Every structure is written in structure tokens, then in C-alpha cells.
Amino acid sequence: MSLESVTKTFGPVRAVDDLTLAIPRGQTVALLGPNGAGKSTTIGVLLGLVPPDSGRVSLFGAGPEQAVRRGRVGAMPQEGGLIPRVTVRELVSFVAGTYAAPPPVDQTLELARISDLAGRRVDKLSGGQGQRVRFAMALAGGPDLVVLDEPTAALDVEARREFWQSMRGLASRGTTILFSTHYLEEADEQADRVVVVDRGRVVADGSSAEIKRVVALTTVSVTAQGEVQWLATLPGVRHLEVTGDRVHLRSGDPDATVMALAEAGAVRDLEVTPADLEDAFMALTSKETV
Amino acid sequence: MLGYIRLELIRTMRDGGYIVFGVATPVVMYLVFTNLGLAGGDKHHAAIFVMVSMAAYGALGCAFNNGSGIAEDREAGWLRQLRLTPLTSLQVVAGKVVTGVVGVVPSIVAVLLTGALVNHVTLSAGQWLSMVCLLWAGTVPFSLLGLGNGYRLTGQTAGMANIATMLTLAIVGGLWVPVDGFPTWLRRIAEWTPSNSYASLSWHVAFGQTPAVREVAVLAGWLAVFGAYALYGYRRAGRTA
Numbered sequence: 001m002s003l004e005s006v007t008k009t010f011g012p013v014r015a016v017d018d019l020t021l022a023i024p025r026g027q028t029v030a031l032l033g034p035n036g037a038g039k040s041t042t043i044g045v046l047l048g049l050v051p052p053d054s055g056r057v058s059l060f061g062a063g064p065e066q067a068v069r070r071g072r073v074g075a076m077p078q079e080g081g082l083i084p085r086v087t088v089r090e091l092v093s094f095v096a097g098t099y100a101a102p103p104p105v106d107q108t109l110e111l112a113r114i115s116d117l118a119g120r121r122v123d124k125l126s127g128g129q130g131q132r133v134r135f136a137m138a139l140a141g142g143p144d145l146v147v148l149d150e151p152t153a154a155l156d157v158e159a160r161r162e163f164w165q166s167m168r169g170l171a172s173r174g175t176t177i178l179f180s181t182h183y184l185e186e187a188d189e190q191a192d193r194v195v196v197v198d199r200g201r202v203v204a205d206g207s208s209a210e211i212k213r214v215v216a217l218t219t220v221s222v223t224a225q226g227e228v229q230w231l232a233t234l235p236g237v238r239h240l241e242v243t244g245d246r247v248h249l250r251s252g253d254p255d256a257t258v259m260a261l262a263e264a265g266a267v268r269d270l271e272v273t274p275a276d277l278e279d280a281f282m283a284l285t286s287k288e289t290v
Numbered sequence: 291m292l293g294y295i296r297l298e299l300i301r302t303m304r305d306g307g308y309i310v311f312g313v314a315t316p317v318v319m320y321l322v323f324t325n326l327g328l329a330g331g332d333k334h335h336a337a338i339f340v341m342v343s344m345a346a347y348g349a350l351g352c353a354f355n356n357g358s359g360i361a362e363d364r365e366a367g368w369l370r371q372l373r374l375t376p377l378t379s380l381q382v383v384a385g386k387v388v389t390g391v392v393g394v395v396p397s398i399v400a401v402l403l404t405g406a407l408v409n410h411v412t413l414s415a416g417q418w419l420s421m422v423c424l425l426w427a428g429t430v431p432f433s434l435l436g437l438g439n440g441y442r443l444t445g446q447t448a449g450m451a452n453i454a455t456m457l458t459l460a461i462v463g464g465l466w467v468p469v470d471g472f473p474t475w476l477r478r479i480a481e482w483t484p485s486n487s488y489a490s491l492s493w494h495v496a497f498g499q500t501p502a503v504r505e506v507a508v509l510a511g512w513l514a515v516f517g518a519y520a521l522y523g524y525r526r527a528g529r530t531a
Contacts, residue, residue, distance in 0.1 A: 047374060048373075049370065049373065049374075068373075068374060068375075068376065069376050069378065070376065071376045073374070074374075075374040077367060077370055077371065077374070079367055080366055080367015080368065080370060080371065081366070081367050081368060081370070081371035082366065082367075083301065083363065083366050083368045084301070084366075085300070085301045085304040085305060086297065086301055086304075090297065090300060091297075093293075094293050094294065094296075094297045095371075095375055097293035098293065098294070098375040098376050098377050099375070099376055100376070137371065141375070141376070
């Protein structure tokens, strides 16, 4: 699937700004970004729910509406889709029945780990259970591409863990998966590839290890008083942040930074914190750096 | 699309509001009106007249209830979920119209059966058949009006708008109290309502007369108006959903 120079504005806001993204088959891709980064709009455009102002969308060589109609796509929007007065099995069977060659419903229920809920009414489920039913609806037709918009946003830790167990089952079958999240560790743990989006643009794209390597900056913290801006000019330092009398330096070359601090006699209460994806994310999406 | 219709019908049949207001209420009202002597006049005449009124009233209720369901569906994100399945939007709208049309049948049948079994209404097989068909087909304009409201308004507002419209049409159309008892000015209005034309078709049949062309024309006119309204509502909903 691919998005090519897609732009979508809502009034004065550029929700998606000249975004280009291609995903080969079988990949699990996380669309990572803070709230309001344009993730949902991007997904809406991809699914044909939101018409883009400009740019092209191609799914399996067709436009999004056609791809959906042909049963190539299954999707789980951010919310909704759970209607009252039907059982889990009735709902999932119905969705499966709209596709030409769906897998057996029991198989889908099992994959989504809701076999034991099959006879329950959809409107009487917990948040986590409901989310897995919505997940089951996305895969019920056996689509080649599954798109999930913030699948775990409203879930507690336990429900999230269960949800990702279901997801891994799906990924192991070779289905192409695109999911959006603002949880960094989810992108880190669940995806083959992380695409970081901010203000409607792709700001980084690669495996989570690559993202960390390219931009994740080790934090070197020292205690300092008085004028501290000169610390920002030390080797490796890309960004400086002051909280009280602590100075936090984000560095691409922490060894050099520490050496320089030592030479300058500024090593007081030195603390070196290695990068995690959260740092990488901050670095990518804050205006001051990169 | 058959799967969609089946799913929607399952949901309708499990809807307590539908059963109570659409099916049980008209039957109970029919029995009360005819057996407590509220309808006045000849008892046999009343049994037939009110039977048609209440079947029409129940069918109206079901038709509007179906439209209110659309607004709830939209709010539940169901319409968007449907857009993400291989179903086309035409299939979805058609499916909902079919559900509405099928959904009025139990109400009509329940009241007519009560008439035949409890109030001993005897009509020819042809009359019964024509009445069921007229009462059934005549609900389409109301289904469309209900759908239009459902597409255009949000859940609760749509529900209330539909109930208010339904009650107004039922009362002004003379389904509760015959228009004969209305003041002249109100009777003039009543004659132009779709509900009065709708019920009049079957009143005529029930008393062995031929339905008037005027009634058919008025109902057809409203069909066109409400059809345009439903289409307008759907297009608007499509842009915002």
C-alpha cells in the first residue's frame, strides 16, 4: 500500500502535510506520534473515509474504496462499531459474510481470544473485551491488510497485554498490519517498522533500533549554577534543558560530552541516562532539535 | 446484503421499545377503544374502523422507529464500520429500507389478527389481502421520513423528532379520533396529511369501497417529498460521518 504526497487540511489546520509512505506486504508498521499528529486523518485517508485535498492513495493497485469493496482491507477505527442487541458471534459472522472468502468464524474468534464470549451480547462487554471484538471485526473477512487506529488507547495494562497477544497471532500469518499508537513501547515492541509522524509529516521511519540510533540522544545531566548556555556548545550536545540547578544535555556523542565537561571542570553530580524510544520521540517531535 | 438485513431484523426483534410501542401498544389501544365503548356508534363498524386506524398507527410507529435507529447507528460508529466492509453504501441504505418495510409487518398482522379473532371482524379474503398490502406498502413514505430524520439529526433528537412527527401525523391524520369529530379547519388539514390518506385507503377497502384516487395522489406526493428528504439527509450524513 502507499500514500503519495497526501495533504489534508481542516480549516487552517494541516492535519496531513505532504505525507508519503509505502508499506510492503507482510510488514507490521507502527504509526507513532503524539495526539493531534495526524495519525487518524492519515488512516482515514488510507481507508477512503477522508478524501485528501491532494495526493494519491493506492491499496493493492486500486483506490481505497475499491480495495475495501474487494475485501482486501479490514479496519478497526478508533472507536465505535459495537451495536446493541447482537451477540459477539452474530456480529463477527455478519462482517465475515460481507467478504467473498472469509476464514471460519471460530478461527477468527479464537485469534481475537473471544471464543468464550461468542454468545454474549456485544453491549454487555468490558472495554478490553469490546476492543477484542472490534479487532475480530477487522480480521473477520480474512483481509490482506489490517489497519488499527489506536487499538489500545482506552485499555488498562492487562487488557493491552492481552490485545497484543492476539495481534501477534495475526502478524505471524503474514498479514500486513498498520497500527497507530502514542504508546512508544508498543511501537517498539510490536512493530517491524516505526514511522514517526508529527504535525502531519513523517519525521522518522525505520526499525525502532534504527530510530534510536539515528536520533535517540543520551542524556547527560550535571548540577550547575549561573550561566549555563555555554554547555550547549560542548561536543555532541544537541539540546539543553534546565530544571532548577540541574542541566540536562541531550547528546549524540555522550563520551565526548562527558570528556568536555570534565575538562571544563563542570562535572558535578554527573548522571548519564541512555536513550530509550521516549527520548528519541521527544527529540524527533520537539521543534528545537533535528 | 441479506446478511445485513438479517442482522438488522434480529436487532429490531430484540428491541423492547419496538415490541412495546410498535406491536403491543396498538393492539392494546385497539382492544381498549373498541371494547370500552370509546369509539361510539355501531360496535361492528367501530371494530373495523379502529382496526385499520390502529394497524396504521402501529405501522407508523415501526417505520419511524427504524429511522431513529439510523441515528443511533451513526453515533455508535456502526455506519462507519459498515463503510469499512465490502458492502456498498447503496446496499446499506437499501438494506435499512428493507428492514423498515419488513419491520412494520408484525404490527399490522398483530392488529388485524386481533380484529379477526377477538373482535370478530369478518371480511373477505380479498379485503384482508388488499388491506395488508395497502397498509404495508403505504408505510414507505413514513419510513423515508424517519430515515431522513435519522440521517440528519443526532441520536436522541432524531428519536424525539420521530416520535413527535409520528404522534402528530397519527392524531391529525385521524388515527386516534376519526376526523369526523374534528372542527372543519382541522379536517381540511387532515385530508392533506399522508397519514390520513394512508389509512383512508384501507378504510375504504374494509367497508367495501374502492380507494379514492385523491388519497393515492396525496400519498404519492408525500412519498416524493420524503424520498427527497431522506436522500438529502443521507448525503449530508455521508459528508460528516
